[in-house]
Amino acid sequence: MxxxxxxxxxxxxxxxxxxxxxxxxxxxxxxxxxxxxxxxxxxxxxxxxxxxxxxxxxxxxxxxxxxxxxxxxxxxxxxxxxxxxxxxxxxxxxxxxxxxxxxxxxxxxKLMRQLDDSYFRKIEAIEFAVKYDDGRDPRGLLYADIVLVGVSRTSKTPLSMYLAHKCYKVANVPLVPEVAPPDEIYQIPRGKCVGLIISPDKLNSIRKERLKNLGLTSQANYASFERILEELDYAEKIMKRIGCPVINVSNKAIEETADYILNVLKKERNS
Missing domain, CATH: 3.40.50 (Rossmann fold)
Incomplete structure (x- = not known):
């Protein structure tokens, strides 16, 4: 043979x-x-x-x-x-x-296998962040490692993607006075949720620039101080009800805020 x-x-x-x-x-x-x-x-x-x-x-x-x-x-x-x-x-x-x-x-x-496992965890986290961005599906909140809540233009999406690249599954929920937040948001442990706030002046500047990029007038209600103060006041009440730590993102880079979030949540979980 x-x-x-x-x-x-x-x-x-x-x-x-x-x-x-x-x-x-x-x-x-x-x-x-x-x-x-x-x-x-x-x-x-x-x-x-x-x-x-x-x-x-x-x-x-x-x-x-x-x-x-x-x-x-x-x-x-x-x-x-x-x-x-x-x-x-x-x-x-x-x-x-x-x-x-x-x-x-x-x-x-087996070091290569460890690298591969890390890579796939990162991909899974990125896919999670995309799927549960901007409150699209509240069911994801209960499976997230981190949940970010805040008004529009507080860097929720960029922070979610940055943390996803560090292998954290992140969901985020916009807080709008006219829309009640999902019930799931009150079921999240303190050690997993973070509220994002920003100064009215900074938010006004960011929103005006956003309207400009969209070709809209900067006088729109979206960027008015009255509307901004209303949203921030509403968001603060929701965050107090949740009982989550709150971070001011006014003058922080995404990387700085992300590191701060991880440190704050680590302290919450340890306590």
């Missing part, structure tokens, strides 16, 4: 990196003639011995991404003893990093 050529993808983690590299190379040879077998989470010498036995059965290559030094040394030793072909896909580049940037590698497996 004909033995098919085989590439053994070996890793002390998932093995996705080595798998992709091998497949990329295989396509240069039309790939179909070679079988690719992934051996993930190789953790001890017994795993390597099992691999050696399989690799000796026919024409084969071992392509590996092993960062644990003792395990790599053992594999290199056994491959040499058995006359097998093995390709280290990580260490030549790691050595280049070390020599050029004068840094030492951690030599810890």
């Amino acid at each position: 004909e033995v098919k050529e085989c590439v053994y993808v070996v890793s002390d983690s998932v093995g996705e990196t080595a798998d992709l590299v091998v497949k990329a190379v295989a396509t240069q040879f039309n790939g179909g003639f070679v079988e690719i077998k992934r051996n993930a989470f190789v953790e001890d010498t017994e795993d390597i011995e099992d691999l050696i036995i399989m690799a000796k059965q026919g024409p084969s290559i071992i392509a590996y991404t092993i960062v644990i030094p003792a395990l790599k040394e053992y594999l290199d030793k056994r491959v040499k003893e058995e006359g097998l072909v093995a390709v280290d896909l990580l260490h030549p580049l790691m050595d280049a990093f070390s020599g050029t940037f004068h840094k030492n590698p951690k030599n810890q497996p």
Whole structure:
């Protein structure tokens, strides 16, 4: 029986990196003639011995991404003893990093998976912020890590997106005198909700600029001091009823406000 050529993808983690590299190379040879077998989470010498036995059965290559030094040394030793072909896909580049940037590698497996998990948490948080922006669906308030409440133009949406990039699921609710806030807003724990306020002068300036960008007159009720004071007074009453901490965003950058929010909520939860 004909033995098919085989590439053994070996890793002390998932093995996705080595798998992709091998497949990329295989396509240069039309790939179909070679079988690719992934051996993930190789953790001890017994795993390597099992691999050696399989690799000796026919024409084969071992392509590996092993960062644990003792395990790599053992594999290199056994491959040499058995006359097998093995390709280290990580260490030549790691050595280049070390020599050029004068840094030492951690030599810890599964770090890439940790990065991937962080990336997907961030994407999930961003999608959450978009879905529950501007009070679109109050059901999301009960699942949010942070809920922001405030009148229009208090940076609720930019703050939600900034915090989402830090992997926090954020929902925000606009407070408007003519529209009663959703019931869910009163069910949020103090340690998850923050009220945003702003000085009347600052809000007046921001709203006038907003109207200008929309091609509307700055004399509209939206930017009038009377309307602004009415909204701020209404928002303050709602925030007192919720019992949430309140932050003045008048002269703060988004980054500064976001850090302040996280510190305030941390204190609330600890108390």
